[in-house]
Amino acid sequence: MSEETILDVRNLRVSFWDRGVEVRAVDDISFTMKRGETLAVVGESGSGKSVTAMALTRLLPEPPARYQGGQILFRGRDTLSMAPAELRAIRGARISYIFQEPASSLNPVFKIRSQIAEVLRLHRPEIRDHRTEIIRLLDLVGIKDPALRLDDYPHQLSGGMQQRVMIAMALACQPDILVADEPTTALDVTIQAQILALLRDLKSRMGMGILLITHNFSIISGIAEKVAVMYRGKIVEFGPAAEVIRHPQHPYTKALIACIPKMGARQRRLQTIDHEAIA
Amino acid sequence: MKNESSVQTREVSPGRLAWGRFVSNRVAVVCLGFLVFLYVCAPLAPFIAPYGATVNNLEQSFHPPTPLHFADARGGFSLWPSVKGTTLTDRANTKYETVPGTVYPLKLFPRGDPYRLLGLIPCNRHLFGVEAPGRIFLLGSDQFGRDVFSRLVIGSQVSLTIGLVGILIVFPMALLVGGIAGYHSGWVDTGIMRVSEIIMSIPGLYLILSLRSSFPTSLSSTQVFLMITVIFSFIGWAGLCRVIRGMVLAEREKPYVLAARGLGQGHFRTILRHILPSTFGYCIVAATMSIPGYILGEAALSFLGLGIQDPDTSWGLMLAQAQSHRVLVSFWWILSPGFAIFAVVLAFNFLGDGLRDALDPKMKDNR
Numbered sequence: 001m002s003e004e005t006i007l008d009v010r011n012l013r014v015s016f017w018d019r020g021v022e023v024r025a026v027d028d029i030s031f032t033m034k035r036g037e038t039l040a041v042v043g044e045s046g047s048g049k050s051v052t053a054m055a056l057t058r059l060l061p062e063p064p065a066r067y068q069g070g071q072i073l074f075r076g077r078d079t080l081s082m083a084p085a086e087l088r089a090i091r092g093a094r095i096s097y098i099f100q101e102p103a104s105s106l107n108p109v110f111k112i113r114s115q116i117a118e119v120l121r122l123h124r125p126e127i128r129d130h131r132t133e134i135i136r137l138l139d140l141v142g143i144k145d146p147a148l149r150l151d152d153y154p155h156q157l158s159g160g161m162q163q164r165v166m167i168a169m170a171l172a173c174q175p176d177i178l179v180a181d182e183p184t185t186a187l188d189v190t191i192q193a194q195i196l197a198l199l200r201d202l203k204s205r206m207g208m209g210i211l212l213i214t215h216n217f218s219i220i221s222g223i224a225e226k227v228a229v230m231y232r233g234k235i236v237e238f239g240p241a242a243e244v245i246r247h248p249q250h251p252y253t254k255a256l257i258a259c260i261p262k263m264g265a266r267q268r269r270l271q272t273i274d275h276e277a278i279a
Numbered sequence: 280m281k282n283e284s285s286v287q288t289r290e291v292s293p294g295r296l297a298w299g300r301f302v303s304n305r306v307a308v309v310c311l312g313f314l315v316f317l318y319v320c321a322p323l324a325p326f327i328a329p330y331g332a333t334v335n336n337l338e339q340s341f342h343p344p345t346p347l348h349f350a351d352a353r354g355g356f357s358l359w360p361s362v363k364g365t366t367l368t369d370r371a372n373t374k375y376e377t378v379p380g381t382v383y384p385l386k387l388f389p390r391g392d393p394y395r396l397l398g399l400i401p402c403n404r405h406l407f408g409v410e411a412p413g414r415i416f417l418l419g420s421d422q423f424g425r426d427v428f429s430r431l432v433i434g435s436q437v438s439l440t441i442g443l444v445g446i447l448i449v450f451p452m453a454l455l456v457g458g459i460a461g462y463h464s465g466w467v468d469t470g471i472m473r474v475s476e477i478i479m480s481i482p483g484l485y486l487i488l489s490l491r492s493s494f495p496t497s498l499s500s501t502q503v504f505l506m507i508t509v510i511f512s513f514i515g516w517a518g519l520c521r522v523i524r525g526m527v528l529a530e531r532e533k534p535y536v537l538a539a540r541g542l543g544q545g546h547f548r549t550i551l552r553h554i555l556p557s558t559f560g561y562c563i564v565a566a567t568m569s570i571p572g573y574i575l576g577e578a579a580l581s582f583l584g585l586g587i588q589d590p591d592t593s594w595g596l597m598l599a600q601a602q603s604h605r606v607l608v609s610f611w612w613i614l615s616p617g618f619a620i621f622a623v624v625l626a627f628n629f630l631g632d633g634l635r636d637a638l639d640p641k642m643k644d645n646r
Contacts, residue, residue, distance in 0.1 A: 059540055063465070084545075092542030105538040109556045118552070119542050153293070169542060179541075 006176055006209055007033040007056070012070035014048075014055050017063060025051040027233035028070070033177065033226075038203060038210040040220040040241065042256065043230035044273070049213045052230070053179045056211075057091045058082075075176070093123040096170035100182040102162035106154035112165050113150040119172045137168040142198055160191035167198065174206055181213045196223055218260045221245055229253045300637040307633020310626040317623065321435045325394035328429035329408040329415055333590040334392055336414075339365075339424035341373045341610045345416045351382065360385045362415050373609070383413030419612035421600055430592045431616055437500075437593035439623070441508055441577045442570030448512035450566055453519035454558070458550040460520070461527025472524065475517035483514040484579065491585045500591035507586060511576050519565060526558045560638040567631035571624040578620055594620050 014026040026048040033039050041049045054060045056072055057079055072079045074095065079087065091097075099105045107115060116137060117130045127133050131150070138146030141164040154162055163183060170178055180199065184192040200223050203210055212224055220227060220241060227244045229237040229252065237250045248254045255273045302308060320327055347360040364381030368374050389408040396402045409415045417428040460471040487510050494506070530536065531554055539553045574594075580586035581595030582602075589596065594616035600606060601613045 057541075059537070088543045088545055090543070091540070092544075097538065097541035099534055099538055099541070101534055104534040107535045107539070107553050107556075118544075122543055166538070 004035045005032050006035045006075060007211075008071075008073040009052075009056075010071045010073065012052070012055060012072060013068040014051055014060070015066050015068050017066055024233050025065075026055065029228075029230070029233070029235045030070075031228050031235060031238060033209050033211065035176065036203070036207045036209055037226065038212060038224045039226045039228060040212040040214060040224035041228045041230055042214055042217055042220065044215055044256075047230040048233040049215075049230050050181055053097070053181050053211060053213050056177075056179065057087055057095050059091070059097075089123075092119060092170070092175075093173040094175055095177045095179060096173070096175040097179045097181065098163070098166045098170050098183050101186045102159060102166050103154065103186070105166055106162055108154055111151050111153055112157070116165070116169050116172065119169050123173045133172075134168075137172055138165070140171065140202070141165070141168045142194075143168075158191075159187050160194060163187060163191075163195055164198070167195075167202070171202065171206065171208075175208055177209045177211055178203075179211045179213070182215070183212070184219060185214075185216075192219065199223065216260075217245070217257055229256065297637045301633055304633040304636060306629050307636075310629040310633070313626050314623070314630065317435060318439060320432065321439050322397055324433045324436055326396060326402070326404070327406045328426070328432040329391065329405050329417075330426045330429040331392035331394060332425070332430050332433040332592045334425060334429075336420075336424035338367055339375075339414060339416075339420050340422055341606075341613075342375055342414070342416050342420040342424065343610075344419045344612055345414070347385070348382070357384075362409055362413055364413050381413070383409035383415075385409060385415070418615045419610065421597070421613060422606075427597070427612055427615055430597055431594070431619060434592035434594050434597060434616065435619070437504060437587055437591075438574055438577060438595070438620070441504065441511075442573040442627075444508045445512050445515065445573040446566045446569060448508065449516045449519060449569070450562060452512070453516040453523055454555055454562065456516070457520040457523030458527050458555050461524040462531050462546070462550045462554060464528070468524070472521065475520050478514060478517040479521075481514060483511065483576070486510065486514065487580060488583075488585065491580075500587045503586060503588065507577055507580060508573070511573055515569065515572070519569075522561070522565070523555075523558055526561065527554050530554045530557050564631055564635040564638060567627055567634055571627045574620060574624060574627075 009032070010030050012026055012029050013024070016023045016025055029048075029052065031039070041052060043049045051060065051065075055065075055067065056074070058067070067080050070080075074090070079090065082090075106112065113131075113134055116134045120127050120130055120133060124133075134150060135146045138149060143149055143161060143164050149157070149161075154165070157165065167178075167183075178199075183199070184195050187195060196219055199210060199212075202208075203223075210223070212220065214220060224241045227237070227239065227241045228235045229244070229250065231250075231252045237244060237248065237253045244253065245257065248257055252273070255271075259271045259273065261270060325331070342365070345362045345365070348363060349357055349360055351357040351361075361382050361384040364378040364383065365375040366378050368376045386408055388404050388406070389410070390403050391405045391408050393401065393403040407415075414420075414426075416426050418431065419427050421427055421430070456471055456475075460468045487507065490506075490510060498506070527550070536549060536553055539549050544552070577586055577593060578595030578598065581593050582599050584599060587593040587596045597616040598614070598620075601617070606613055
């Protein structure tokens with residue numbers, strides 16, 4: 001795998017403005033991703049990890065969001081200064097997204113074939129035979145009998161299959177980066193494991209980078225090479241995944257890891273994070 | 280209904296489900312059939328009507344409906360219906376008496392007043408009629424001796440289409456404007472909503488009254504027809520636009536809208552392809568329910584003499600003759616366009632109810 005830096009975020013600051021009050025969601029963060037690398041961004045709700053993910057292609061509604069400073073260099077070009085048309089060409093094609101709730105991320109009123117076809121029409125207009133390509137994509141994400149599933153509506157699929165359809169849509173253009181924003185949070189644990197295994201498998205087959213957003217430290221160990229721990233809009237710890245998990249430096253990281261319930265451990269109360277102690 | 284659905288659970292599409300719910304509502308199905316029948320008849324109106332809309336005969340003013348007799352010329356029984364000849368006996372009180380021995384058997388496809396079928400093909404055959412000098416007045420004749428039935432059938436072209444043309448203008452407009460307002464929010468939303476509120480506060484009928492009087496009186500009926508439709512649409516879109524805007528406002532927060540944007544879809548296409556389709560169920564119902572408004576509006580205007588002008592015909596215009604007390608008391612058949620309006624409006628409302636129950640089952644449960 002090449003050592004080319006595909007994504008370079010420098011001093012990114014994103015704020016939300018509500019009636020003159022500024023809320024800093026992302027406060028001066030910097031990180032880099034190499035091609036084909038998986039970076040997990042870990043943090044609790046409101047730590048700014050989703051905002052970071054959305055900011056990559058300026059997906060946040062402006063207003064209330066405002067990009068206060070910094071650069072997001074994707075293949076050397078700053079997405080924050082791109083024209084809307086350019087951004088649309090990147091979204092879904094070079095940087096694509098999957099979201100937390102597959103059930104509501106798919107449009108309930110269209111069959112899955114037409115939803116996938118839409119991505120193809122948008123980004124790969126040269127494809128004539130949509131049906132074959134859609135079947136190929138569904139097969140790629142491990143849906144059995146893809147030809148039979150084409151005319152299903154999202155509600156006819158299970159949560160795991162819905163997420164697989166979302167992944168199929170996201171992969172339709174062989175993106176450089178797949179942003180997976182809590183991709184397994186709405187799924188139960190066995191399906192979680194399947195989806196993570198699928199992502200890992202697809203990553204090695206297609207050579208794309210994954211930006212995995214999660215609050216759950218336990219799911220990253222098998223999949224991520226690097227971890228960025230976010231807390232209150234800042235990256236408090238950044239490093240190789242194994243290193244961070246084994247030797248957490250920042251008290252917040254230590255607290256997050258301590259929160260993972262351990263099998264067989266006799267403990268009365270689940271661990272919580274004491275914010276006073278960290279600050 | 281056959282109960283096949285329990286065997287094949289996979290094959291029932293949402294459309295089929297809705298259709299099943301719709302069919303189970305008998306009244307709505309009957310109303311749908313009735314309206315489809317009327318809308319099929321309307322373009323063929325000059326053929327179905329035995330006479331032209333403007334053919335008059337002052338010797339047969341306010342002629343009562345001619346009864347169909349099942350008797351031949353010699354007074355014997357006959358299966359084939361016929362009408363008897365009549366003559367005006369009392370001009371002051373418009374009394375008609377049958378002329379003994381005059382029998383005009385009903386004829387299918389006789390030659391009659393020339394017309395253009397579908398506005399194109401010159402034609403002079405009618406669905407039915409009787410040989411001259413006999414006249415068949417299924418619903419009597421009006422002040423000028425014109426056949427009320429013929430005028431009713433031909434007038435349905437105006438009265439029935441105005442609703443359809445109206446919603447064809449209003450709905451795309453309301454969907455587009457409401458969609459943009461709901462999706463973008465902020466000052467775009469505020470601006471559009473204030474404009475629509477201003478428009479909604481204009482009393483429609485008075486606007487038309489004042490506009491009509493500022494237009495030249497020499498406008499043809501077609502021009503008047505178009506003008507009425509456009510003005511009604513101009514007022515009508517605002518209310519609908521507000522509802523759609525509200526639905527879009529709720530819909531745009533759904534994750535699939537973000538997902539569509541994340542896949543690289545532009546704003547406009549996101550509104551059009553992803554958000555608006557979820558409002559279609561409501562729109563179909565609202566459209567059905569709003570057609571009667573146009574029909575009644577046209578009727579009101581023509582009744583007041585501001586809509587379609589004689590000698591052209593529409594249901595409202597025909598009712599205008601029923602304005603006088605004398606006519607109402609003596610010649611009840613002049614009111615038949617009123618019953619036609621009543622029936623059509625009622626049918627549209629029942630149909631709308633049925634569609635709502637079928638397309639939005641949640642709403643039904645909540646009642």
